[in-house]
Amino acid sequence: MSSLSPLNELNNLEFAASWMLTAITEYEKGSIKRKEASDLAKKALKRIKKYVPKANEKTTYEAVIDLCISLSTIDRAMGNFEKFYLESLKEELDRIITK
Numbered sequence: 782m783s784s785l786s787p788l789n790e791l792n793n794l795e796f797a798a799s800w801m802l803t804a805i806t807e808y809e810k811g812s813i814k815r816k817e818a819s820d821l822a823k824k825a826l827k828r829i830k831k832y833v834p835k836a837n838e839k840t841t842y843e844a845v846i847d848l849c850i851s852l853s854t855i856d857r858a859m860g861n862f863e864k865f866y867l868e869s870l871k872e873e874l875d876r877i878i879t880k
Contacts (some may be wrong), residue, residue, distance in 0.1 A: 784812040788825035790868065794838045796847045797829050798877040800850050805867055805874075815856045822853035841877055848873055 785807045788800045801822070808818045826849045834842040851870055858866040 782810055782862050783831055785821060788828050791828050791832050793822040793830070794829075794834060794841050795878050795880075797825065797832075797845055800825065800837055800849070800872045801848060802871060802874045802878065804852060808869065822849055822855065825849055841880070844873070844877060848877075871878075 785804055788797060789848055804813070804818055804821060805841055807813045808815065814816075818845075826846070829846055848870060850864075855866075865870070
């Protein structure tokens with residue numbers, strides 16, 4: 782069983798970004814496998830695409846979708862690229878969360 786719950790409830794985009802950051806952390810710790818992280822991100826992407834952003838979230842909405850798409854392709858990141866890939870995703874997610 783996974784230590785990461787799927788993104789079922791979505792009340793704001795910061796929550797989605799926090800969930801993605803948690804997914805990356807759990808992957809890095811080895812709590813979830815590459816394929817599981819990818820599959821969970823694909824499910825989260827469907828939920829995020831259905832979400833209607835609030836007025837103050839409209840500029841962030843596309844960025845969150847793009848980051849979730851990137852996370853869903855984690856199963857393709859290998860070797861040295863994987864570290865760069867994950868660090869880049871974390872930086873972008875942190876910007877959204879602390880905005």
